[in-house]
Amino acid sequence: MSVSTAAEAARAVQLRRDLEQHNYNYYVLDQPTIADGEWDKLFHELLALETAHPELATPDSPTQRVGSKPLESFASVTHRVPMLSLGNAFTDEDIDNFDRRCREGLDVAEVEYSCEAKFDGLAISLTYENGQFVQGATRGDGTVGEDVTQNLRTVRSIPLAIDSKAARLEVRGEVLMLRKDFDKLNARQAARGEKLFVNPRNASAGSLRQLDPKLTAERPLTFFAYGIGAIEGAELPVSHSALMDWLAALRFPVALQRRVVRGAAGLLDFYREIGALRPSLPFDIDGVVYKVNRFSQQQSLGFVSRAPRFAIAHKFPAEEATTVLLGIDVQVGRTGAITPVARLQPVFVGGTTVSNATLHNEDELKRKDLKIGDTVVVRRAGDVIPEVAAVIYAKRPADASEFVMPTACPECGSAIIKLEGEAVARCTGGLICPAQRKQALLHYAQRRAVDIEGLGDKLVDQLVDGDIVHTPADLYKLGVAALAGLERMAEKSATNLVASIEQSKSTTLAKFLFGLGIRHVGEATAKDLAKHFGKLDAIMDANIGQLLEVNDVGPVVAESLRKFFDQPHNREVVEQLRAGGVHWKEHEPAAVTGPSEGPFAGKTVVLTGTLSGMSRDEAKEKLEALGAKVSGSVSKKTDYVIAGEEAGSKLDKARELGVAVLDEQQFLALLQGD
Numbered sequence: 001m002s003v004s005t006a007a008e009a010a011r012a013v014q015l016r017r018d019l020e021q022h023n024y025n026y027y028v029l030d031q032p033t034i035a036d037g038e039w040d041k042l043f044h045e046l047l048a049l050e051t052a053h054p055e056l057a058t059p060d061s062p063t064q065r066v067g068s069k070p071l072e073s074f075a076s077v078t079h080r081v082p083m084l085s086l087g088n089a090f091t092d093e094d095i096d097n098f099d100r101r102c103r104e105g106l107d108v109a110e111v112e113y114s115c116e117a118k119f120d121g122l123a124i125s126l127t128y129e130n131g132q133f134v135q136g137a138t139r140g141d142g143t144v145g146e147d148v149t150q151n152l153r154t155v156r157s158i159p160l161a162i163d164s165k166a167a168r169l170e171v172r173g174e175v176l177m178l179r180k181d182f183d184k185l186n187a188r189q190a191a192r193g194e195k196l197f198v199n200p201r202n203a204s205a206g207s208l209r210q211l212d213p214k215l216t217a218e219r220p221l222t223f224f225a226y227g228i229g230a231i232e233g234a235e236l237p238v239s240h241s242a243l244m245d246w247l248a249a250l251r252f253p254v255a256l257q258r259r260v261v262r263g264a265a266g267l268l269d270f271y272r273e274i275g276a277l278r279p280s281l282p283f284d285i286d287g288v289v290y291k292v293n294r295f296s297q298q299q300s301l302g303f304v305s306r307a308p309r310f311a312i313a314h315k316f317p318a319e320e321a322t323t324v325l326l327g328i329d330v331q332v333g334r335t336g337a338i339t340p341v342a343r344l345q346p347v348f349v350g351g352t353t354v355s356n357a358t359l360h361n362e363d364e365l366k367r368k369d370l371k372i373g374d375t376v377v378v379r380r381a382g383d384v385i386p387e388v389a390a391v392i393y394a395k396r397p398a399d400a401s402e403f404v405m406p407t408a409c410p411e412c413g414s415a416i417i418k419l420e421g422e423a424v425a426r427c428t429g430g431l432i433c434p435a436q437r438k439q440a441l442l443h444y445a446q447r448r449a450v451d452i453e454g455l456g457d458k459l460v461d462q463l464v465d466g467d468i469v470h471t472p473a474d475l476y477k478l479g480v481a482a483l484a485g486l487e488r489m490a491e492k493s494a495t496n497l498v499a500s501i502e503q504s505k506s507t508t509l510a511k512f513l514f515g516l517g518i519r520h521v522g523e524a525t526a527k528d529l530a531k532h533f534g535k536l537d538a539i540m541d542a543n544i545g546q547l548l549e550v551n552d553v554g555p556v557v558a559e560s561l562r563k564f565f566d567q568p569h570n571r572e573v574v575e576q577l578r579a580g581g582v583h584w585k586e587h588e589p590a591a592v593t594g595p596s597e598g599p600f601a602g603k604t605v606v607l608t609g610t611l612s613g614m615s616r617d618e619a620k621e622k623l624e625a626l627g628a629k630v631s632g633s634v635s636k637k638t639d640y641v642i643a644g645e646e647a648g649s650k651l652d653k654a655r656e657l658g659v660a661v662l663d664e665q666q667f668l669a670l671l672q673g674d
């Protein structure tokens with residue numbers, strides 16, 4: 001250890017400043033300006049400086065965020081200003097009443113409110129003294145909480161120092177976990193064979209209350225400020241919205257979803273808007289919060305028991321509820337995929353009563369260790385299909401029973417098999433299986449395919465169960481009379497349906513191809529195929545090699561197409577559809593771009609290393625203009641590898657496979673046609 005020089009001291013200051021700026025860019029603004037590796041380099045430089053010269057270390061250094069020694073227990077913290085809770089509102093009427101109480105209490109015609117998202121996390125209080133973070137506490141019972149300072153230091157979006165002269169400032173807000181971080185954490189837990197967290201909120205709670213701060217440091221927590229507690233030695237802004245702006249200027253993360261509005265109508269508009277955004281937000285929210293904006297008005301309204309009169313939480317329907325798993329059935333999908341479906345004791349969640357939820361596949365069932373009779377957490381977020389999010393093992397009854405995958409399809413009796421390497425078990429019945437037939441018809445009729453308006457699942461059930469329709473081609477034989485005899489089909493709707501079936505005859509090659517429901521051929525692939533080949537017969541007769549020439553068509557898709565069109569039955573359906581009048585405009589195959597002659601025409605080229613005369617992108621552009629396909633990896637199919645300076649493993653691979661290697665000089669010579 002040696003005494004630090006002035007230069008070293010200055011460097012440490014600079015590094016700390018830079019690292020915290022990068023932290024802020026990354027964790028608060030979500031706009032990183034350097035790569036992770038660069039950050040690590042700066043961090044290790046600072047760590048090395050502080051280790052060699054401990055006198056250079058400061059409590060607000062980014063090196064102090066990695067977690068200190070484990071604690072025996074958390075100390076108690078008595079909040080200087082109690083941490084209250086909010087009254088809840090659920091209906092528009094509740095909001096009208098809230099607004100009326102505020103207007104009457106203040107004796108004004110209209111009230112200005114500050115609205116923001118209600119974070120579904122854990123309330124905490126952060127104390128700063130003379131600009132330094134000195135203590136962080138949980139809410140506890142509102143009067144006394146727990147000292148979790150060491151853990152909160154590891155949360156990168158919480159500033160360790162702020163640019164404020166306030167002798168004391170208590171910032172309040174919510175600790176939570178972003179959904180993407182939660183998913184990553186659970187994937188990591190699963191990989192380690194550890195217990196999965198039920199939701200981001202529980203994961204945050206578990207992480208915040210770790211006695212070992214190093215464990216908390218591994219958990220990706222984040223923070224949003226929504227108010228303050230004690231403030232000494234600084235002037236309080238005049239309104240809540242101004243306070244939020246001030247906190248944002250002090251570099252605290254604050255909700256982007258906030259706005260100042262007037263009257264109950266303004267509140268309800270905000271509620272609907274945020275409700276619509278809810279599923280796409282990066283974190284869970286359980287409602288919105290409305291606060292009378294002016295602090296003077298807040299003060300005059302005051303408090304009732306433990307909640308302010310000037311604020312209220314307007315809750316969204318809960319996205320999760322617990323219920324009992326009564327049984328597990330299986331459903332057969334379009335490609336025969338067998339999906340286990342949970343039969344649940346009906347429960348109100350996400351605004352509706354849910355009695356079924358998807359369980360995805362057998363592996364998922366095993367991963368969750370789900371048994372019939374278990375108490376489970378059901379989640380229904382937005383319009384997403386309800387799912388079983390977690391199992392409450394503590395409530396498992398002694399007679400809980402395991403689910404056994406049936407060996408025969410419940411719809412057609414064909415064998416159910418699971419191919420190696422596939423997560424999904426499948427019914428082998430193909431179009432003999434009524435369930436698969438129904439799905440195939442619905443797939444063909446959907447808007448993104450040939451678009452037959454009015455052909456819904458109830459109708460398809462009747463058409464298949466009544467042996468009226470077997471393949472999409474049979475749809476074109478349906479007449480008003482046959483349809484009008486079906487349940488819920490009056491003559492008028494039958495006429496309409498026949499008209500939309502007629503209309504669906506005029507389609508595009510891409511939509512038709514997608515509608516056939518070939519495995520692995522989604523909408524985008526169907527479009528690529530149509531564009532490349534231009535004609536259906538060309539696609540039906542293409543060999544694997546020709547199929548592989550299409551953009552984004554790999555071996556799996558090519559094989560699936562080949563298999564589909566090799567089945568006489570499938571070709572027959574296609575012919576019947578054409579004979580039934582289904583048509584589209586065909587065109588000549590897309591012209592092959594680039595010249596058909598020259599050293600690079602039709603060649604597959606891989607670039608590796610650094611070229612001194614041009615960038616990788618420029619080289620790629622030039623090659624493509626000359627008719628080459630530029631690929632990212634070397635294989636036997638590669639014609640040339642162009643190796644610049646410091647070429648690495650791709651060059652080795654080329655040599656190993658005996659692929660021609662060009663250096664920059666040779667490449668340029670070929671480009672110039674020498």
Ligand code: IVH
Binds near residue numbers: 116119120139311
């Ligand atoms: S203001 C007097 N604003 O909701 C309490 N709270 O039931 C003032 N919460 O304990 C709280 N988001 O944990 C406020 N934008 C927000 C909030 C919020 C979440 C939580 C907070 C509080 C609970 C109130």
